[in-house]
Amino acid sequence: MTIVISALQYLGYVLIFPGFLFCFLAGMLLCGIDRKLVAKMQKRVGPPVLQPFYDFFKLCGKETIVPASASKTTFLMAPLVGLAALVVIQLFIPVFSFSAFSGMADVIVILYLLLIPAMSVILGGAASGSPYAGVGLSREMVTIISCELPLVLVLLAVAKTVGSALGTGLCFSLSDIAAYQAMHGSLITKISMLPAAVAMLLIIPGETGNHPFDAAEAETEICEGLLAEYSGAPLGVYKLSHAIKMLTLTSLFVALFLGGLGTGFVALDGIILFLLCVVLTAVSISFVHAITARLKIEQIFKFYWTLVSGLALISLVLAWYGL
Amino acid sequence: MSPVINALSYQHFPIYAIMVLFLGAFLIAVFGRNRTARNVLALLSITASLAFILALIRPVMLGGEIIAYWLGGRVPAGGYAIGIALEVDALSLFFALIVAVAVFVSGVYSIQYMRHDDNEREYYTLFLMLAGGVMGLVLSGDLFNMFIMVEVLTFAAVALTAFRNTATGALEAAFKYLVVGCIGSTCILVGTAMLYAQAHTLNLAQLAQLLPGNLNTATKVAFALLFVGFGTKAFIVPFHPLAADAHGAAPASISVMISGVLTKSGIYGIIRLTYFLFQTMNLGTMQFLLVFVGSLSMFICVTMALAQHDFKRLLAFHSISQIGYVLTAVGLCTALGVSAGLYHAMNHTLFKGLLFLAAGAVLHETGTTDLGKLGGLSKKMPHTTVLFLIGAFSISGIPPFNGFASKWMVYQATYQKAVESGNIGFLLVTIIALVTSVLTLASFVKVSQSVFFGQLPKELEHVKEVSFGMRLAMGIFALLCILTGLFPGLVTSYITEPAARAVFSVAQYISAMGFDASGVAAESVVSFAHVGVWEPISWLLILCIALLAITIVAVASKYDNVSQRSGEAVDTKYELFYGGEAQEFSQVGGGDLFWGFKHNWRGYFDFMYRLHSGVVNDYALWAVVDLALVMLFSLIVL
Numbered sequence: 029m030t031i032v033i034s035a036l037q038y039l040g041y042v043l044i045f046p047g048f049l050f051c052f053l054a055g056m057l058l059c060g061i062d063r064k065l066v067a068k069m070q071k072r073v074g075p076p077v078l079q080p081f082y083d084f085f086k087l088c089g090k091e092t093i094v095p096a097s098a099s100k101t102t103f104l105m106a107p108l109v110g111l112a113a114l115v116v117i118q119l120f121i122p123v124f125s126f127s128a129f130s131g132m133a134d135v136i137v138i139l140y141l142l143l144i145p146a147m148s149v150i151l152g153g154a155a156s157g158s159p160y161a162g163v164g165l166s167r168e169m170v171t172i173i174s175c176e177l178p179l180v181l182v183l184l185a186v187a188k189t190v191g192s193a194l195g196t197g198l199c200f201s202l203s204d205i206a207a208y209q210a211m212h213g214s215l216i217t218k219i220s221m222l223p224a225a226v227a228m229l230l231i232i233p234g235e236t237g238n239h240p241f242d243a244a245e246a247e248t249e250i251c252e253g254l255l256a257e258y259s260g261a262p263l264g265v266y267k268l269s270h271a272i273k274m275l276t277l278t279s280l281f282v283a284l285f286l287g288g289l290g291t292g293f294v295a296l297d298g299i300i301l302f303l304l305c306v307v308l309t310a311v312s313i314s315f316v317h318a319i320t321a322r323l324k325i326e327q328i329f330k331f332y333w334t335l336v337s338g339l340a341l342i343s344l345v346l347a348w349y350g351l
Numbered sequence: 352m353s354p355v356i357n358a359l360s361y362q363h364f365p366i367y368a369i370m371v372l373f374l375g376a377f378l379i380a381v382f383g384r385n386r387t388a389r390n391v392l393a394l395l396s397i398t399a400s401l402a403f404i405l406a407l408i409r410p411v412m413l414g415g416e417i418i419a420y421w422l423g424g425r426v427p428a429g430g431y432a433i434g435i436a437l438e439v440d441a442l443s444l445f446f447a448l449i450v451a452v453a454v455f456v457s458g459v460y461s462i463q464y465m466r467h468d469d470n471e472r473e474y475y476t477l478f479l480m481l482a483g484g485v486m487g488l489v490l491s492g493d494l495f496n497m498f499i500m501v502e503v504l505t506f507a508a509v510a511l512t513a514f515r516n517t518a519t520g521a522l523e524a525a526f527k528y529l530v531v532g533c534i535g536s537t538c539i540l541v542g543t544a545m546l547y548a549q550a551h552t553l554n555l556a557q558l559a560q561l562l563p564g565n566l567n568t569a570t571k572v573a574f575a576l577l578f579v580g581f582g583t584k585a586f587i588v589p590f591h592p593l594a595a596d597a598h599g600a601a602p603a604s605i606s607v608m609i610s611g612v613l614t615k616s617g618i619y620g621i622i623r624l625t626y627f628l629f630q631t632m633n634l635g636t637m638q639f640l641l642v643f644v645g646s647l648s649m650f651i652c653v654t655m656a657l658a659q660h661d662f663k664r665l666l667a668f669h670s671i672s673q674i675g676y677v678l679t680a681v682g683l684c685t686a687l688g689v690s691a692g693l694y695h696a697m698n699h700t701l702f703k704g705l706l707f708l709a710a711g712a713v714l715h716e717t718g719t720t721d722l723g724k725l726g727g728l729s730k731k732m733p734h735t736t737v738l739f740l741i742g743a744f745s746i747s748g749i750p751p752f753n754g755f756a757s758k759w760m761v762y763q764a765t766y767q768k769a770v771e772s773g774n775i776g777f778l779l780v781t782i783i784a785l786v787t788s789v790l791t792l793a794s795f796v797k798v799s800q801s802v803f804f805g806q807l808p809k810e811l812e813h814v815k816e817v818s819f820g821m822r823l824a825m826g827i828f829a830l831l832c833i834l835t836g837l838f839p840g841l842v843t844s845y846i847t848e849p850a851a852r853a854v855f856s857v858a859q860y861i862s863a864m865g866f867d868a869s870g871v872a873a874e875s876v877v878s879f880a881h882v883g884v885w886e887p888i889s890w891l892l893i894l895c896i897a898l899l900a901i902t903i904v905a906v907a908s909k910y911d912n913v914s915q916r917s918g919e920a921v922d923t924k925y926e927l928f929y930g931g932e933a934q935e936f937s938q939v940g941g942g943d944l945f946w947g948f949k950h951n952w953r954g955y956f957d958f959m960y961r962l963h964s965g966v967v968n969d970y971a972l973w974a975v976v977d978l979a980l981v982m983l984f985s986l987i988v989l
Contacts, residue, residue: 039896042893042896042897042900043900047897048897048900088908092910092912092913093913093925094913094925095925095926095927096925096926097727097806097807097926097927099729099730099733099736099804100913101733102729102804104910104911104913108898108901108902108905108910109898111901112894112897112898112901113894113897115897116890116893116894116897119893129889129893132884132885132886132889132890133884133885133886133890134882134883134884134885136759136762136763136883137750137759137883137884137885139785140748140749140750140755140759140788141750141890143747143749143789143792144749144750147744147749147792147796150796151740151799151804154796154799154800154804154805155729155804156927157727157804157805157806157807157927158927158928159806159927160928162800162805165796165800166945166946166947167947169792169793169796169797169945170793170945170947170948172789172792172793173789173790173793173945173948176785176786176789177782177786180782180785180786181782184766184778184781184782187766188770191770191882196882197767197770197771197882198766198767198770198882199882200763200882200883200884201882201883201884243947251928256928257927257928260913261905261908261910262910324947325946325947326946326947326950326951328947329947329948329950329951330951333951344778348775348778
């Protein structure tokens with residue numbers, strides 16, 4: 029009986045909170061709020077906040093065309109695998125003191141799990157056989173390489189800070205990082221972690237492929253690159269994945285830098301998490317989007333491997349010497 | 352005990368495992384004119400060798416026994432070992448296991464793959480000589496015996512590299528390999544001779560007893576010679592260009608052997624040399640040497656691989672890049688590091704073997720490995736594509752495949768070492784390892800785009816899937832890749848940790864051969880504790896539930912109800928979107944795919960391009976310079 033109950037409980041985690049339903053609603057809302065905010069900053073009216081939902085359901089009702097040159101199975105399966113992998117990552121990220129599945133994956137694993145959705149987009153695009161996808165794939169991969177180095181540095185800095193505070197030397201476990209912050213306050217209050225937090229804010233739009241780091245999609249020049257041949261429901265799934273990725277990365281930021289005690293009520297914690305994600309989206313995605321023009325791919329690479337990595341490195345060195 | 356029962360005792364299994372391979376080589380040379388006889392003989396000898404090695408797992412790996420075997424019963428007399436000895440501890444057996452599995456799969460693959468070649472008899476003879484050479488090297492308990500095996504395997508490998516001597520570059524590659532390989536072998540011979548002159552013995556255990564604490568200039572020089580000699584066998588920097596040539600030109604089944612097996616013999620030699628013979632790994636400077644060379648190999652080779660446009664050359668550079676991980680982890684001199692390094696060594700054989708076999712399958716069907724000429728093969732060779740992707744994800748360290756499991760341990764081991772020693776240099780190694788991993792992924796994205804996805808060129812319309820035997824061989828590797836990735840706990844506790852423990856039990860190694868080990872520090876406290884958490888099975892379970900849920904929703908909402916061209920009906924909506932561009936100008940070639948990355952590093956890539964001249968004189972010079980540097984290093988720090 030207890031097995032059935034705990035199985036149902038885990039199923040609830042996967043399907044409702046913090047799994048599918050939460051990801052779907054929160055991600056899409058986040059996406060809508062982002063679009064509205066950018067529009068407001070640019071003195072446009074902008075779409076309604078619920079527009080991403082409308083888009084998604086409309087796309088699901090459209091005809092799906094598989095190009096004659098595509099490998100059908102890969103082309104259709106890739107979006108689904110990517111979505112599932114993304115939702116699973118969300119399950120591993122603790123919501124303040126609550127974590128659905130603790131002790132299964134640490135931050136380094138998360139770093140690599142984040143590559144699976146990216147790979148699904150890349151392989152799906154590659155499977156379409158489109159030359160635009162070829163260009164998009166190249167740029168997407170370079171964007172991933174660009175973000176990887178600063179992200180690694182940020183994670184190592186956090187691991188070192190929490191580890192030396194806990195006396196274990198280093199700490200990769202997300203639930204330990206959450207527990208530490210519940211005891212000692214958010215990591216962002218530490219001066220040494222500030223540069224890493226700023227770096228992480230700059231990494232978020234790069235990882236999600238938002239403007240100005242969206243050379244891989246660049247509608248005006250390579251027709252959405254990897255998504256050029258997608259239509260109908262698979263395209264809708266990719267749009268959904270993109271929205272969820274915004275949620276995942278912002279909540280990863282919350283878990284790494286803005287952790288705390290929480291309220292003890294999971295539902296309330298979820299709402300607080302969502303609100304924090306909205307704020308972070310506004311700062312790191314919408315604001316940056318509104319004031320910049322798209323970068324070229326080699327500029328993206330240079331930006332991340334010099335400025336952002338430099339910021340993260342400062343944090344790492346400070347953390348190393350225990351400041 | 353009757354002689355028959357005595358002969359079946361597992362004490363004899365090591366020599367049997369070596370003997371059956373050489374015996375097979377000999378019998379094929381004599382009776383191998385008939386194809387059936389040849390195949391049966393080859394399969395029999397590799398299967399028997401694998402069986403003997405597997406049978407040793409129980410006593411040696413799990414029981415912790417060290418098998419000391421004197422050939423012909425010539426036990427030491429007067430305190431000095433004269434006869435030839437085999438000594439099998441968990442470390443030797445670990446490498447023998449890798450060798451036996453790789454040889455077995457490569458042999459199975461060869462039967463279909465080499466069907467259309469001439470001189471099959473010579474192929475199998477050399478193949479089994481190579482296998483026997485490596486097997487003999489890792490099971491040997493005698494330094495001179497190791498040298499002989501190095502010679503056997505080097506010459507077999509050179510001959511096999513040039514096996515398809517009508518192919519472009521095969522003879523050139525073999526020549527380069529011959530020249531630098533001979534420099535390496537000579538180094539090992541001279542080093543062995545110098546040690547013999549000093550210690551009057553060639554037995555590894557006795558050398559390990561006599562050498563530490565009694566170092567003089569001659570033994571220090573011998574150390575450098577042996578290190579460089581085994582370095583050439585592992586193709587670590589600065590010998591990596593040879594690997595690219597040799598792996599690229601050899602038949603795929605031989606590339607598996609060279610990359611998966613031969614490089615391991617070099618790593619094995621370096622471990623025996625540093626941890627056992629000289630016992631110098633507790634010196635920070637020696638750790639620096641190994642970690643530095645390892646990180647350098649890791650990074651230089653991955654960037655070189657990014658610049659390649661030939662499938663097999665690209666794989667060859669990756670091979671050395673992964674060997675860099677192994678060497679780095681082993682050089683940390685922590686239990687976790689050694690365990691991680693050995694785990695990665697094993698995984699390297701599995702995924703690299705799989706990738707080379709996939710490359711061989713592509714070559715077999717299309718006749719080319721040039722990334723610029725291939726494309727869109729996933730529609731023609733769906734099984735090979737899936738198997739290739741498993742290998743590509745494994746080597747790039749994507750969870751839950753095996754490359755991730757071992758690399759993840761390498762990251763932790765390096766970072767833990769950095770924290771424990773307070774040395775910020777190891778932190779840099781962690782970062783290099785993490786970045787190398789994503790660069791590896793990038794170049795495999797390039798391969799999958801330019802070989803298996805993308806557009807199918809007109810010339811490749813007739814391509815078919817490869818035969819079942821070849822897919823079976825790839826399938827074995829792929830299955831092992833997945834299993835060793837999903838059950839890291841089992842792999843570490845039953846395979847790599849006993850081997851890593853053996854590395855730290857020098858005293859047992861010496862006393863097992865009947866020598867006095869009182870001068871050697873007893874086994875230090877070995878701890879495999881690590882801070883990370885990763886449970887692949889739970890992750891996979893959750894992913895499957897999530898995927899199931901999505902699939903149910905997708906099927907219910909008619910996700911798979913797609914429009915696709917049926918029959919000959921011509922409808923432009925099923926064609927690719929070109930936006931008015933001329934079709935032939937839109938494809939990005941394999942070599943230029945990561946332009947955005949390479950543009951920023953053009954200085955580095957130009958430098959590398961000039962450095963890798965492809966002239967064998969240069970590479971010989973590098974070997975000499977490397978030897979001089981290592982000699983200087985060992986004279987100063989030892």
